Amino acid sequence: MLTIKNLQASIEDKAILKGIHLSIKPGEVHAIMGPNGSGKSTLANVLAGREEYQITAGTMHYQGIDLSTLTADERAHLGLFLSFQYPVEIPGVSNLYLLKSALNAKRKHMGLEEIDAIDFLSIVREKMKLLHMDDSYLYRDVNSGFSGGEKKRNEILQLLLLEPSLCILDETDSGLDIDALRIVAEGINLMRNEKRSILLITHYQRLLDYIKPDVVHILSEGKIVAEGDYTLATQLEAEGYEPFLQKKTGG
Amino acid sequence: MTKPNETLENLLQQDYEHGFITDIESDTLPPGLNADTVRAISAKKNEPEFMLAWRLKAYEYWRHLTEPHWAHLKYGPIDYQAISYYSAPKVTEGPKDLSEVDPKLIETYNKLGIPLKEQEWLAGVAVDAVFDSISVATTFKDKLNEMGIIFCSFSDAVQNHPDLIQQYLGSVVPHTDNFFASLNAAVFSDGSFVYIPPGVRCPMELSTYFRINARSTGQFERTLIIADEGAYVSYLEGCTAPQRDENQLHAAVVELIALDKAQIKYSTVQNWYPGDENGVGGIYNFVTKRGECRGHHSKISWTQVETGSAITWKYPSVILKGDYSVGEFYSVALTNHHQQADTGTKMIHIGQHTKSTVIAKGISAGFAQNTYRGLIKVLAHADGAHNYTRCDSLLMGTHCGAHTFPHIESKNSRARIEHEASTSKISEDQLFYLAQRGIDTENAVSMIVNGFCKEVMKTLPMEFAVEARKLLGLSLEGSIG
Numbered sequence A: 001m002l003t004i005k006n007l008q009a010s011i012e013d014k015a016i017l018k019g020i021h022l023s024i025k026p027g028e029v030h031a032i033m034g035p036n037g038s039g040k041s042t043l044a045n046v047l048a049g050r051e052e053y054q055i056t057a058g059t060m061h062y063q064g065i066d067l068s069t070l071t072a073d074e075r076a077h078l079g080l081f082l083s084f085q086y087p088v089e090i091p092g093v094s095n096l097y098l099l100k101s102a103l104n105a106k107r108k109h110m111g112l113e114e115i116d117a118i119d120f121l122s123i124v125r126e127k128m129k130l131l132h133m134d135d136s137y138l139y140r141d142v143n144s145g146f147s148g149g150e151k152k153r154n155e156i157l158q159l160l161l162l163e164p165s166l167c168i169l170d171e172t173d174s175g176l177d178i179d180a181l182r183i184v185a186e187g188i189n190l191m192r193n194e195k196r197s198i199l200l201i202t203h204y205q206r207l208l209d210y211i212k213p214d215v216v217h218i219l220s221e222g223k224i225v226a227e228g229d230y231t232l233a234t235q236l237e238a239e240g241y242e243p244f245l246q247k248k249t250g251g
Numbered sequence B: 001m002t003k004p005n006e007t008l009e010n011l012l013q014q015d016y017e018h019g020f021i022t023d024i025e026s027d028t029l030p031p032g033l034n035a036d037t038v039r040a041i042s043a044k045k046n047e048p049e050f051m052l053a054w055r056l057k058a059y060e061y062w063r064h065l066t067e068p069h070w071a072h073l074k075y076g077p078i079d080y081q082a083i084s085y086y087s088a089p090k091v092t093e094g095p096k097d098l099s100e101v102d103p104k105l106i107e108t109y110n111k112l113g114i115p116l117k118e119q120e121w122l123a124g125v126a127v128d129a130v131f132d133s134i135s136v137a138t139t140f141k142d143k144l145n146e147m148g149i150i151f152c153s154f155s156d157a158v159q160n161h162p163d164l165i166q167q168y169l170g171s172v173v174p175h176t177d178n179f180f181a182s183l184n185a186a187v188f189s190d191g192s193f194v195y196i197p198p199g200v201r202c203p204m205e206l207s208t209y210f211r212i213n214a215r216s217t218g219q220f221e222r223t224l225i226i227a228d229e230g231a232y233v234s235y236l237e238g239c240t241a242p243q244r245d246e247n248q249l250h251a252a253v254v255e256l257i258a259l260d261k262a263q264i265k266y267s268t269v270q271n272w273y274p275g276d277e278n279g280v281g282g283i284y285n286f287v288t289k290r291g292e293c294r295g296h297h298s299k300i301s302w303t304q305v306e307t308g309s310a311i312t313w314k315y316p317s318v319i320l321k322g323d324y325s326v327g328e329f330y331s332v333a334l335t336n337h338h339q340q341a342d343t344g345t346k347m348i349h350i351g352q353h354t355k356s357t358v359i360a361k362g363i364s365a366g367f368a369q370n371t372y373r374g375l376i377k378v379l380a381h382a383d384g385a386h387n388y389t390r391c392d393s394l395l396m397g398t399h400c401g402a403h404t405f406p407h408i409e410s411k412n413s414r415a416r417i418e419h420e421a422s423t424s425k426i427s428e429d430q431l432f433y434l435a436q437r438g439i440d441t442e443n444a445v446s447m448i449v450n451g452f453c454k455e456v457m458k459t460l461p462m463e464f465a466v467e468a469r470k471l472l473g474l475s476l477e478g479s480i481g
């Protein structure tokens, strides 16, 4: 269970998150929608432990643990996974090496042995098949020269491999064509179960057509201005953000 | 020809005359350097006359030189009269077992995964206690002997193959080459010798590691490697574990000679003690390494991974004399804390259609300074010469520095010379990305740095590469975050 209360965060003394309240129970899928610059990625980064952001007020707990006391890698070991809006390139490091290192870091934390190279390959190939990725991905440098869509697919591959309990997906749908979107969404749906929490950050309703959220939140200027069920996304698609933003100024 | 014994006697006389008394029976010469010291070294090693003559020529030349200070390095003056230039290999010095060794050193060995026996050897535990594995080295030697390969200490080669020594010694790095090379020629104590006969491909990586007395070769080492026509050899120098040494100054010389169609691959992983965080107590490493592609279609490749030394001054070079010969230089130089490295290469294109490739990766952290200095020289007759150079620098933090000084001298207007350079920083984005995947900072830095060096690392022989990867990570521990 993720519980965020009155979370406020700033970067370089500029306030970006201005009091976020959000809780996600195991098994739930929540969507956060909002215009560009509203603070969606900031929220994702703050949850994941990026140090450039200062938390000025509020709390965030996952599984009863105060996240602000943990470093980014410790949060990852707790089961938090962020699929990045802009995954970075790491020249010279093969994707295979990264995937294996990440999995072994997790295993080490769990007190397990490093995975055997052959076992690893068979597991990763099985996941890649689900995402329609061919073997060449493994031997390319991490995200180097990947198209936007390839990068997103690679993020989901890591998600499938690491099997986190809290998945934060930051605009995973952007940069994907319609076929790729369907494949990636199917991959994410496979991860849905009664224990796992998923937070989908998106701009558009189209991802939500594939992955039906339990709750939709609308974020504007660092605050959640509206909440509802899936129909909120449909309404948003039809009317745009404007009515919600006005509602905020009105009340 | 003077017999060694006569030389000894002469020497004793002279010593007396000059009021300088050398105790010939003692294991160590008193500090100081003059012609008598040189004679004493040669005599103690029972060398033939030509060796003594050569050493003396070198000493005479060195005497009139002044130490070079053009490299981008800063260090206090070295008192050459305060050094003892000969010390017989001692078997019993050093700790009795690992419990007497600095625990920090042991910790590093364990992180590198070095087996216990090798740890003892590296830490200087008495040799005879460690080397019950001599049989391994012997089997190895028998196999090489069968193929006509000579691989022995320099001293042994002087005794057993004087003709080869006389023919090739100083033919690539003459005794007049530079301050440190002249000093080495005058006083070098020992080193390695390799000769691969025509058409023979050496079946294993040759490593000083297998030469059991390698540890005592001291601060002035000399290596000579000859690959005869069509021969091939891969040679490994150094090792990844940190080596401590009482001698602060190291001035080694390495000469490589490749005849027609021969290939020499020389890999170094150097990890001398770099001094503590404040730069105290580290080793000064002034090395002259040069290879000559003497024959047509010959090839010499240098690969080096440098993480050690307080001060490194090193330019492995290739003289491309034979037509269609190829020179390569792949280098990773990592400096942390207060280390200073001034490294690079020289590629001298003399023959036609000669080709050289230079890939230099510099990594600086802490307060370190890392300099690449390269010279690509193309002589007038070197038609079809081609060089490609790339220098990449990676900076960690804001107090360190990276400098590149690429020099090009071309007398042939048709030569193709390409140069690329880049400087980058380890980005917060990369570190955060890896942290988010559960990888801690130290492993993340190691991963990024190894990625940065990949092109060089992949030229290392397999076993060496695995250790070198770990080493890069270890050398950077604590440099971020």
Ligand SMILES: Nc1ncnc2c1ncn2[C@@H]1O[C@H](COP(=O)(O)OP(=O)(O)O)[C@@H](O)[C@H]1O
Binding pocket: A011, A012, A016, A034, A035, A036, A037, A038, A039, A040, A041, A042, A043, A052
């Ligand atoms: N590293 C940063 N430095 C300065 N401003 C930033 C930084 N990251 C985000 N911002 C600012 O914070 C606001 C929210 O950005 P972001 O969280 O990326 O929005 P979204 O993901 O909703 O598009 C924007 O005004 C953006 O310019």
Ligand SMILES: [Mg+2]
Binding pocket: A040, A041, A042, A085, A170, A171
């Ligand atoms: Mg965003």
